[in-house]
Amino acid sequence: MSAPLTPPPPPHGHSARDPWQSPSGPAAQDPARHAGKSGYPRRGWWDDQDGPGMKQELREAAVTLVAVALGGLLLGALWWWLAPRVPLVGEVSGGNWAVYLKDSEGEQGIGVDGTFTLLALAFGALSALVVFLVRRRGGVPLVVALAAGGLLGSVLAWRLGVWLGPPEDVMAQARSVGQGVTFDAPLQLSAKGALLAWPFAALVVHLGLTSLFGPRDPEDFPPDPHVPAPGA
Numbered sequence: 001m002s003a004p005l006t007p008p009p010p011p012h013g014h015s016a017r018d019p020w021q022s023p024s025g026p027a028a029q030d031p032a033r034h035a036g037k038s039g040y041p042r043r044g045w046w047d048d049q050d051g052p053g054m055k056q057e058l059r060e061a062a063v064t065l066v067a068v069a070l071g072g073l074l075l076g077a078l079w080w081w082l083a084p085r086v087p088l089v090g091e092v093s094g095g096n097w098a099v100y101l102k103d104s105e106g107e108q109g110i111g112v113d114g115t116f117t118l119l120a121l122a123f124g125a126l127s128a129l130v131v132f133l134v135r136r137r138g139g140v141p142l143v144v145a146l147a148a149g150g151l152l153g154s155v156l157a158w159r160l161g162v163w164l165g166p167p168e169d170v171m172a173q174a175r176s177v178g179q180g181v182t183f184d185a186p187l188q189l190s191a192k193g194a195l196l197a198w199p200f201a202a203l204v205v206h207l208g209l210t211s212l213f214g215p216r217d218p219e220d221f222p223p224d225p226h227v228p229a230p231g232a
Contacts, residue, residue, distance in 0.1 A: 054141075061141035068127050068149025068202075075123050075153060075198075076160030079187075082119070083161070084111040086185035090174025099170045102182055109190060116158070117194040124150055124201025131202075132209045146206060150199035158195065161187050 086109055087102040131146055132138075165187030167173050177183045189195075 057139050057141045060135060061139075061145035064131055064142060065145040065149040065152070068131075068146060069152035069156060071123060071127060071149075072153030072156030073160060074157075075119055076157035077164070078119055079116050079157060079161040080164040083115045083187060084108040086112065087182045088170060088174070088185045089182050090171075090177070090179060092179050097171055097174055099174050112187065113189060113191045113194055116161075116189055117191075117197045120154055120157070120194060120197035121201045123153070124198040125205045127198075128202040128205035128209065132206055132213075136210075136213070136215060138206075138210050143203065143206065146202050147199040150202045151195065154195040154198045158189050162189075 086106070088099050089102045090097055090099050092098075127150065128146065131142065135142060162168070166184045168186040170185065173183055
C-alpha cells in the first residue's frame, strides 16, 4: 500500500500563518486610499458625521460676521437721518469765539444716544432672526460671529453717522455762519455703552429662538421592564 499524499511543506522561514506575511485585498493594493501619510485614516478633526463639520461651520460663521457687520452701514445712515439735532450758537467775547447750547435744558443730546440704542436693538433682533432662519442648527462659531458682527456693525454705524453729520469743528462752523446764528452740533455718541446694544439683542433673541424652535436631540426613554430584551 502506498503512503498518503501530503502537501509540500511551506517555504523555509514562512508558515501558513506567518504574521509578517504581506496583507492582501484592497487595503494592500492601494493603502493611500484608506490612510494618510501617518497611516491613520484621512478623516480630520473637523469632520463630524452628525453635523456639517467644523470647516463648514467656520465658513458659515465668517460669512455671518461679514454680513452682519455690513448692516452697520444701514444703521449709521438711519441714525444720521432720525437722530434729533442739537442746536448751537456762536458768540464773540473779547475777540474770541465761544460756542454755547442754544437750549441749555434741551434733551436732544439724550435723544441722539436713545435713537442709536433703539435702532441697534432692532438691528440686533432682526439679524438674529435672519441668522436663525438661514441656519437653525446654530453652533458656537455662528453665535460668536453674530455677536462680533453686531459689535463691528455698531462701531461702523457710529463712525458713519459722525461722518455724515455736521462738521466736527464747531468753531470753524460758528465763524462760517456768523455770530448769533444757530447751527447743528456734530453727531456724537456720548454713551459708548450703546455700542453693545446690537450684540446683546442679537444673542438674547437668537438664544430664545433656538430654545423655542431649534432642532432637539431625540430623548432616551428607559427600557420597558415588561418587554423582553432582544435575544432573551
